[in-house]
Amino acid sequence: MIPAAITPLADYTESKLSFFPESASTFSSDTDWIFNFISIVALVFFIAIVIALFGFALKYKKAKGQQAESQTDHNTTIELVWSIGPSFLLIVMFYFGAQGFLAHRTIPEGSYELGVDAYKWGWGIDYGKFVIHPELHVVAGEPTKLTMTSKDVIHSLYIPAFRVKKDVVPGRFNYMWFKATQPSEKVATDEELAQLAAKDAETNASWDYDGRQFTPDGYAFYDLYCTEYCGTNHSEMQTVVVVHETREDLDAWIKKYSSRSATESPASYGEKLYQRRGCKSCHSIDGTKLVGPSWKDLAGKSRALASGESVVADENYLRESILNPKAKIAAGFQPVMPSYKGQLTDDDIYSLIEYIKSLNPDAAGPAAGEQPAEGGSEEATAEAPAE
Amino acid sequence: MSVGSVPAGYEVKDPGYPTPEENYLTNSRGLLTWVFTLDHKRIGVMYLVGVSLAFLVAGLLALGIRLHLFAPDGWLFNNEFFKWLAPDKAPNDIYNQVFTLHGAIMVFLFIIPSIPAALGNFLVPVMLGAKDVAFPRLNLSSFFLWVAGAVFFVMALLASGLDTGWTFYTPYSTTTDTSVIMATFGAFILGFSSIFTGLNFIVTINTMRPPGMTWFRMPLFLWATYSTSIIQVLATPVLGITLLLLIAERTMHIGIFDPEYNGDPVTYQHFFWFYSHPAVYIMILPAFGVISELISVHSHKRIFGYRFIAYSSIAIALLGFLVWGHHMFTAGMGPMTTIIFSALTFTVSVPSAIKVFNWLATMYKGAITLTTPMCYAIAFIFLFTIGGLTGLHLGTLATDMHLHDTYFVVAHFHYVMVGGTLVAFLGAVFHWWPKMFGRMYNELGGQISALIVFLGFNLTFLPQFVLGSRGMPRRYATYDPEFAALHEMSTWGALLLGIGLLVALVVLLASLVNGKKAPANPWGAATLEWACTSPPPFYNFERPPVVGDPYEFGDIQWDGASDRYVKVEPKRESVPSETPAESPAHAGE
Numbered sequence: 001m002i003p004a005a006i007t008p009l010a011d012y013t014e015s016k017l018s019f020f021p022e023s024a025s026t027f028s029s030d031t032d033w034i035f036n037f038i039s040i041v042a043l044v045f046f047i048a049i050v051i052a053l054f055g056f057a058l059k060y061k062k063a064k065g066q067q068a069e070s071q072t073d074h075n076t077t078i079e080l081v082w083s084i085g086p087s088f089l090l091i092v093m094f095y096f097g098a099q100g101f102l103a104h105r106t107i108p109e110g111s112y113e114l115g116v117d118a119y120k121w122g123w124g125i126d127y128g129k130f131v132i133h134p135e136l137h138v139v140a141g142e143p144t145k146l147t148m149t150s151k152d153v154i155h156s157l158y159i160p161a162f163r164v165k166k167d168v169v170p171g172r173f174n175y176m177w178f179k180a181t182q183p184s185e186k187v188a189t190d191e192e193l194a195q196l197a198a199k200d201a202e203t204n205a206s207w208d209y210d211g212r213q214f215t216p217d218g219y220a221f222y223d224l225y226c227t228e229y230c231g232t233n234h235s236e237m238q239t240v241v242v243v244h245e246t247r248e249d250l251d252a253w254i255k256k257y258s259s260r261s262a263t264e265s266p267a268s269y270g271e272k273l274y275q276r277r278g279c280k281s282c283h284s285i286d287g288t289k290l291v292g293p294s295w296k297d298l299a300g301k302s303r304a305l306a307s308g309e310s311v312v313a314d315e316n317y318l319r320e321s322i323l324n325p326k327a328k329i330a331a332g333f334q335p336v337m338p339s340y341k342g343q344l345t346d347d348d349i350y351s352l353i354e355y356i357k358s359l360n361p362d363a364a365g366p367a368a369g370e371q372p373a374e375g376g377s378e379e380a381t382a383e384a385p386a387e
Numbered sequence: 388m389s390v391g392s393v394p395a396g397y398e399v400k401d402p403g404y405p406t407p408e409e410n411y412l413t414n415s416r417g418l419l420t421w422v423f424t425l426d427h428k429r430i431g432v433m434y435l436v437g438v439s440l441a442f443l444v445a446g447l448l449a450l451g452i453r454l455h456l457f458a459p460d461g462w463l464f465n466n467e468f469f470k471w472l473a474p475d476k477a478p479n480d481i482y483n484q485v486f487t488l489h490g491a492i493m494v495f496l497f498i499i500p501s502i503p504a505a506l507g508n509f510l511v512p513v514m515l516g517a518k519d520v521a522f523p524r525l526n527l528s529s530f531f532l533w534v535a536g537a538v539f540f541v542m543a544l545l546a547s548g549l550d551t552g553w554t555f556y557t558p559y560s561t562t563t564d565t566s567v568i569m570a571t572f573g574a575f576i577l578g579f580s581s582i583f584t585g586l587n588f589i590v591t592i593n594t595m596r597p598p599g600m601t602w603f604r605m606p607l608f609l610w611a612t613y614s615t616s617i618i619q620v621l622a623t624p625v626l627g628i629t630l631l632l633l634i635a636e637r638t639m640h641i642g643i644f645d646p647e648y649n650g651d652p653v654t655y656q657h658f659f660w661f662y663s664h665p666a667v668y669i670m671i672l673p674a675f676g677v678i679s680e681l682i683s684v685h686s687h688k689r690i691f692g693y694r695f696i697a698y699s700s701i702a703i704a705l706l707g708f709l710v711w712g713h714h715m716f717t718a719g720m721g722p723m724t725t726i727i728f729s730a731l732t733f734t735v736s737v738p739s740a741i742k743v744f745n746w747l748a749t750m751y752k753g754a755i756t757l758t759t760p761m762c763y764a765i766a767f768i769f770l771f772t773i774g775g776l777t778g779l780h781l782g783t784l785a786t787d788m789h790l791h792d793t794y795f796v797v798a799h800f801h802y803v804m805v806g807g808t809l810v811a812f813l814g815a816v817f818h819w820w821p822k823m824f825g826r827m828y829n830e831l832g833g834q835i836s837a838l839i840v841f842l843g844f845n846l847t848f849l850p851q852f853v854l855g856s857r858g859m860p861r862r863y864a865t866y867d868p869e870f871a872a873l874h875e876m877s878t879w880g881a882l883l884l885g886i887g888l889l890v891a892l893v894v895l896l897a898s899l900v901n902g903k904k905a906p907a908n909p910w911g912a913a914t915l916e917w918a919c920t921s922p923p924p925f926y927n928f929e930r931p932p933v934v935g936d937p938y939e940f941g942d943i944q945w946d947g948a949s950d951r952y953v954k955v956e957p958k959r960e961s962v963p964s965e966t967p968a969e970s971p972a973h974a975g976e
Contacts, residue, residue: 019856027788035786035856042776049772052747057765060686062754065911065945065952070752073689073938082744083695083737090733093783098726100785105722153559154652156717156792160858163789167718169653170558171646174719210867223867227792227860229552231559232479235863334564 024182024222024243025162027104032163034096041089104164107177111145112138118148118155118168118226119338120291121233122278127254130345134276135215136224136241139250140183148174151338156228159241167228180243188218206275215242217253232291233281260347270355273348282337285359292337293330299357304331318353399946401953402907405920410825414925425523428923430530431509432823435816437533438505441496442809446888448489453847453881455482459868482864483550484565488540490553491570495577496537498804499666501812502673503619504533504584507612509823511588513916513923514606516597516932521590529583532576539573542566552862554663555630557644557655561637568637571630578623578630581669585619588612599934603697606914606937607690610697611676614704618665618672622708626662629655653718660711668707670804672700674771674811675742678764681814682746684912685761686753689938692745699738706735716787725784732782739775743768758910759833763814766841770806774799777852795855798848806844813840813891820895821909825922826902832894839887846880906951911943918954 020032060069114136115126124132136159138144148157150170157176158165166176188196193216200207207216214220221240230237244250257276260269274280274295282292293303299318304310306329311317320327322344325337344352407413411428421429455463463469464481508526512519520526543549543566551560551567560567592605592613633655635641642648644655675696683690690696712720712728720728746768755761777799780786790796813836821827850873855861859870866874908917914937919928946953 019853021858031785031789034783038779038783042779046772046776053765053768056750057755060753060755061757064756066754068688068754071689074692079692079695083741086740087737093779094730094733097783097785098729104788165717165788165791169719225860229862232477235865
């Protein structure tokens with residue numbers, strides 16, 4: 001409870017004197033103020049109690065067999081005072097807490113609206129027009145409203161820097177809002193980013209947010225966690241929040257991700273969607289068995305279904321599995337995949353199928369070298385070159 | 388004062404030591420006399436062994452958790468050894484099952500039955516001055532239900548594990564392919580065990596008080612047990628029904644909790660916490676009772692504010708039913724509901740605070756002996772105060788938005804449950820050990836264990852408050868590197884805590900082998916259980932005990948000659964010439 005004793009450990013926080021993560025929304029300072037107020041009141045009581053506790057234990061320590069100095073066993077006045085007195089402080093805490101809470105619950109008119117889909121184990125932020133991206137991008141100084149639902153189990157969206165949290169419950173919409181105050185700095189130049197991206201493509205690694213501390217677009221970020229336990233990869237269900245300085249900046253970013261550019265091959269874009277749209281949390285591309293079947297050597301092969309039949313994994317089967325996943329369940333897997341109906345454009349689906357096909361060199365398509373991929377981790381495996 | 392110095396007209400009463408035949412441990416021999424015993428003391432001892440084993444298992448799982456979290460990417464369960472153990476499981480799955488079982492075993496098999504069932508069974512009738520509980524057979528069956536529940540938990544572990552967290556939140560629990568049904572059925576059975584114990588105590592305390600034992604002459608431990616029993620009887624059935632509904636949802640898709648069948652998962656949370664929040668008071672109220680006894684006896688001073696403490700136990704039991712919603716501030720309840728739950732939550736903190744102030748006032752001007760139980764009692768007040776005060780941060784809505792489901796919550800409830808209940812349990816075991824087994828333990832060893840437990844505990848959980856306020860979510864198998872230093876501290880603390888608990892265990896077990904014989908009243912206490920020999924005879928008392936004030940220490944004197952406390956009383960005439968004018972301050976009307 002003594003900040004000074006623990007501050008050497010506060011390595012990543014902005015202020016080395018803080019108990020808290022960075023303060024980056026209009027809620028932060030209010031919450032911190034109330035937190036500190038309660039902490040100070042608690043500390044005052046705690047110190048008094050500890051002084052009395054250890055003080056009495058030492059002062060009235062007696063040898064065995066001694067009698068106590070006094071046997072006074074009640075004093076109604078004192079008891080009423082210490083029962084009723086602290087209650088006033090509780091009322092103050094309750095009042096400020098409730099006020100702060102109502103601010104969380106009162107969503108301003110005309111907020112910038114985003115949709116949030118949570119699933120095991122990732123986030124899809126819906127920017128409209130089929131732009132769904134795992135990173136949450138917002139504008140500084142503008143209230144942002146999130147309309148959130150879950151595809152499977154209960155998740156909870158938590159942005160420590162904004163001091164906001166709300167459960168994301170399947171079967172209903174939960175709302176939250178915040179106004180970010182501190183824009184994210186752009187900390188890497190485009191050349192550096194291009195180099196890193198090339199390096200990642202070489203080793204087939206996904207972007208290392210923790211190691212690099214900036215997004216693939218070069219922005220510093222705030223952490224976004226899932227805080228309601230949701231199974232195997234609960235602790236990996238993280239994403240980042242980027243705060244743009246202006247709306248134009250944000251729109252430019254959205255546009256960048258809005259669709260496949262004319263020059264990009266479908267398979268290459270499909271790989272991006274694989275990373276971005278949560279496929280990779282359940283489907284490996286190196287043959288590892290995750291929650292869902294691996295995509296390696298999938299396209300064009302016959303596969304057993306849970307119903308006992310078997311089916312050839314052609315384009316139509318893949319398309320059906322994306323849009324109506326529970327129609328044909330692969331043997332040995334649970335029917336847990338949510339439907340992507342209405343969430344992917346036809347071109348997105350086409351790109352994903354092309355990507356899956358590119359993972360099976362034997363299948364029809366621009367087959368190329370077969371790089372060894374056995375036993376490697378998800379990151380370290382080869383990917384069939386499609387470009 | 389030695390016996391020789393007893394003033395004229397007084398006589399010394401000391402039950403002395405039991406003969407081998409007349410103590411409950413030895414009056415009949417053989418395993419079957421234990422298995423089919425109806426003696427509340429033997430059932431209490433069997434519970435003590437059972438819950439201690441459960442605690443050992445859950446404690447080792449906790450160490451596993453802490454060792455795993457030593458490194459950001461997970462250290463322990465990523466080891467080769469565990470890959471061999473569970474080849475087709477991800478390391479995260481092993482971690483998820485370990486923390487689930489740690490929580491479930493700790494809560495259902497240890498914390499809830501520890502003080503009420505193990506110590507309560509032993510102590511309630513003796514403190515009350517009764518021969519046994521009201522329904523001895525029901526009592527024995529509650530123990531075997533506990534065993535059956537434990538067996539189901541072990542079966543769930545061996546079948547396909549359990550990875551839902553101890554709360555079994557839907558719809559995760561209705562969709563995961565682990566042994567949810569086996570575990571929930573185990574918890575369901577344990578619920579009956581808990582209800583039977585509570586029912587038994589309520590009837591015992593209501594009907595079996597000997598002449599003179601008025602409500603306000605009952606030791607505060609009995610008040611605490613009584614309040615606890617009320618909660619057990621009223622709240623546990625809700626858990627039972629909820630778990631049955633959960634099983635029905637899983638097997639028949641009845642559509643109550645699972646949104647896929649038009650259910651509402653938050654309904655489950657309401658049902659679950661309607662039991663489990665009062666259950667928090669099943670866990671802590673008996674600890675309050677224990678501490679009231681310990682502080683008073685080892686300060687040799689009347690408990691301060693007896694009635695306030697007694698009433699506050701009842702108040703906590705009743706208010707505890709109204710605050711379950713504070714577990715769901717972020718779940719999306721209506722704003723007004725949320726605010727009302729927050730307000731109610733604050734009201735329940737007042738009676739807890741009253742108790743702390745009363746304990747301190749009891750120590751004031753006392754004659755404090757720093758025995759092992761007193762060391763644990765002091766540790767309890769320190770730790771419980773932190774646990775209680777950090778509850779304010781969580782009851783306050785704005786700060787709860789930030790802290791809910793983070794390590795701040797983990798630290799808070801461990802301060803209450805471990806720093807509170809476990810430390811009180813240890814203090815109680817050390818306090819009543821001589822009575823239960825007739826042996827004194829090594830005092831220095833006990834004090835050292837209390838110190839190590841205290842230091843280890845704080846080193847484990849203080850850093851977690853900081854982790855939580857800095858945004859580290861709970862139940863994470865891996866975490867961001869910026870939290871690593873605090874997690875390391877916490878892990879070292881857990882190891883130290885483990886050592887402290889081991890020392891306590893060794894000290895207690897060693898006393899059985901080479902401990903000094905315990906006198907009837909080693910601490911100079913005035914409650915009735917110290918009026919019979921240690922260990923007590925089969926029927927507790929030779930003849931109905933004379934009930935006095937449980938906190939009147941004036942006539943308990945240290946007798947240096949025989950090195951023990953004795954009771955000094957006015958010589959009784961066969962026909963008293965006059966009745967004593969003053970009655971004890973707490974004597975009932």
